[in-house]
Amino acid sequence: MLKRFLFAVFKWPVRWLTKAETILDDHAAEPSHKDHIVYVMKSPSLADLVVLQRAAKQYDLPDPMQPLTVNGRSFDRVLFVEDPKKRLQYAAQQPFGELLSLHQHDPDCNVLMIPAALFWGRNAGREQPTGVVSADIEVRSLWKRVMVLLFAGRNIMLRISRPVSLRLMADKYSDDQDIGHKLSRVARTHFSRLRHAVAGPKLWSRDEMIRSLLRTPVMRQAIEDEARTKKISQEKAEQRARDYLQEIAADYREGLVRIGDRVMTWLWNRLYNGIDVRHAKVVRDLAQDGHEIIYVPCHRSHMDYLLLSYVIYKQGLVPPHIAAGVNLNFWPAGPIFRRGGAFFIRRSFRGNKLYSTAFREYIGRLFQKGYSVEYFMEGGRSRTGRLLAPKTGMLAMTVQGQLRGISRPISLVPVYIGYEHVMEVSTYHKELRGKNKKKESVFQVFGILRKLRNFGHGYVTFGKPIRLDEYLDEHQPDWRDSSTRGVEEPARPSWLTPQVNQLADKLMRHVNDGAVVNSINLSGLTLLCAENHSLTKEELIAQFDGYLELLRGVPYSSYAVVPDITGKELWSQATKMNKFKVERDAVGEVASLDAEQALTMTYYRNNVLHLFSVPALVANFALARERFTGEQAADFVESLMPMIRAELYLSQNVADVAVWVAAICEQLVAQGWLQQSEGGFQVPAHDAQGYFQLRLLAAAMNETLMRYGIVLELLQGFDNLSRSELEQHSELLAMRLGSMHGVDAPEFFDKRIFSTLVQVLKQEGLLEVSHEGVYVANQRSSDLSKEIDALLPSPVVQTIRQAVNKIKETA
DSSP states (O other), X not given: OHHHHHHHHHHHHHHHHOOEEEEEOTTTTOOSOTTSEEEEESSOOHHHXXXXXXXXXXXXXXXXXXXXXXXXXXXXXXXXXXXXXOOSSSOTTHHHHHHHHHHHHOTTOOOEEEEEEEEESOBOOXXXXXXXXXXXXXXXXXXXXXXXXXXXXXXXEEEXXXXXXXXXXXXXXXXXXXXXXXXXXXXXXXXXXXXXXXXXXXXXXXXXHHHHHHTSHHHHHHHHHHHHHHTOOHHHHHHHHHHHHHHHOOOXXXXXXXXXXXHHHHHHHHHOSEEEEEOTHHHHHHHHTTOEEEEEEOOOOTHHHHHHHHHHHHTTSOOOEEEEEGGGXXXXXXXXXXXXXXXXXXXXXXXXXXXXXXXXXXXXXXHHHTOOEEOOTTSSXXXXXXXXXXXXXXXXXXXXXXXXXXXXXXXXXXEEEEESOOTTHHHHHHHHTTOOOOOOOHHHHHHHHHTOOOOOEEEEEEOOOEEHHHHXXXXXXXXXXXXXXTOSSOOOOXXXXXXXXXXXXXXXXXXXXXXXXXXXXXXXXXXXXXXXXEEEHHHHHHHHXXXXXXXXXXXSOSSOBOOSSOHHHHHHHHHHTTOSEEEEOSSOEEEEXXXXXXXXXXXXXXXXXXXXXXXXXXXXXXXXXXXXXXXXXXHXXXXXXXXXXXXXXXXXXXXXXXXXXXXXXXXXXXXXXXXEETTEEEOOOTTSHHHHHHHHHHHTTHHHHHHHHHHHHHHHHOSOBOHHHHHHHHHHHHHHHHXXXXXXXXXGGOHHHHHHHHHHHHHTTSEEEOTTOOEEEOHHHHHHHHHHHHHSOHHHHHHHHHHHHXXXXXX
16 A cells, blocks of 8 residues: 555656656567566666556556456566565565466466566766766666656656566476576566666776777787887877877767757758668667677768667667768767767778777777677768678678677677668769769758758668677688687688678678668669650559569568558659659650759669669560570579679579579569460560560669670670770770760769679689680670670660770770
8 A cells, every 4th residue: 555655646746757768679569468467677666667657558558556466366567576675575586486386377377577677867877986976777876866857857768578478488497496586587687688788888988998908918019019110209109009099989978869869859850751760679689688789781871870870779779889980070070979979980091000900909899898889881971872892891800809709799780771862962973973072071061951851761771680600600610719819919810801701791782681662762763764764654653563562572582671552652752852853744744854863863773773683684584585484584694693693782692593583473474564475474565564664674774784795795805805904995885885875874884893793704704814814705705795785775785896896996
């Protein structure tokens, strides 16, 4: 009775002073037997119960103040794993044992336990006590709780985890007499890990972190080497190392992050219609299981830093320390980013061993202390909308961290970030046309703020994580022989570079696995494939529906996101973004792209081109053959798969192609884009809608096939080209082809794409290299060249051959 009286007295003041953000795990609010639920909390607190009661009512869960009645016996609805203030009239573990005993005697009984963790603020505290009263989630004393209630009661987070069935526990451990105590210990571990996931480890002060790093043997040796090689004093070399660490180190402040949460909420509501977050449970589970999480996102925009940290914070996790380019360390953004968890990295470490050592030791200390980290493997923002080739320096340091014996498992989490509008796209196009990149400054920030408007939706997909020790066990079983546990200097075994490169490629493929289809990237994909970049409203909607049906029928991956809406709804969303013109005539509405819009739309198309690459190749093959078998189509796709996979970071291997192509063909038949014929497939009649839609799909890979045609034709036409000459001529031919046939996509004549293509051709044995370093075609590349020429329009093939002959004449 006293408990209920105190609860009634304190309920309304606490409700008025508090506001909680509730995060529910999957199925936490959907148990099948809602009457048979008990909550598990860390320790008794009336204020915690008030907050939990309000959340339970909001999510239609039982009132925690109402008792649980099972088989005529009454139990408190809330169980506690510890009772440091001795407020309970019984041992905290007692109800666990009683409920389990009840299950052992009644096979029909099934009580569900729902862990509910309440955090008053998200300040992990400092490793060195400061004596400052703040919203610390470990607050114990009464007066501190009152202060926190008054000043941080609006910053509460309630985490409701997925239910645990006591029926299953009782059945599994029926012979264990101590199961009640063990269950209580498991619950304590659960709450301890949640605390680490929400607030992170205790923070070091930035100055103490730097002083500690300067005392390590590795840094002392690097300072001595700097003094000796640069012929400067030891003191000057040490000051230089200190300056480097001052330039690098973050200065994370939970208070700034809390303020930033409010600012970012306002900003996202102003900028976007919403942020679509998928598969967040992946990272919540990893954090709860005690993993060291390394976020590896793609890089589209400067907004990525803010968006991902905001999303992670809203998922009830501590924001990561972020590797940011030193170009962002300008006033006032630099100090703000630094206090938000950013640490700064130079573009190149080349020739500066002291800086390289300082940065590597700082990263190692972050891993050692248990801070989550985020870095962009592409090294910079993609100017074309495609994934860039990964830069592996940070990943190599992560693997070295594993070799240095980090106790917690390291998990790399790929993250796909997408937008319906990227603010820097117009700037990217200017840079690709030769304009110098502007240095970041406060004036650019003000320029962005002046342009605040609705930018549609933002998208964040957490992909399939890679646990680093398990990956190394599979691909480098003897990696532990290179471990340097207890040794300061990180190892650089001979296998490090090839394994890091392979791991980087796998991460990039996992990033692409999480691609999100939206109205803008589908509009770009469709309109750029249409003649004169224009389609009627009805044609565009029909193609939207066809693409959605294709991706639902043959999913690219389990992480890819296909919206559960119709083509008509996509049209409505797309027209609001003003990315293309809509003109009405006597017949109806026509959507079209002008030259500038077409250039812009290539960026958004490239975000999802990989999803449609293999279906488009099948469509090209079908249109060239008219009649074909699934095996023939699969053989053709297999011949191109190594190049496509390297260029677009596809997850599927050559071994997956036969099943994938068979599923695509069956789906295209179901959609009316192909027809079943005796022994195989055929295209519809040329005046059928399905034929028109199949041609639009096929055109998505036209530019890629043109690039392949250019390189293969050069190999046929010359027998004395070096690699650099082959790549240079390919780039020139692509420019010529683009100007003559209206291809204005920036990546069409990208030297890096041609370099990747030539490298893959060499690896796959599609060309031969003489002792003099000359690249020469062979029979396989000759056959492939003929096959690709058969897919390309004859004017394109003619332009390529004429250009090759012209180069031969002038060579």
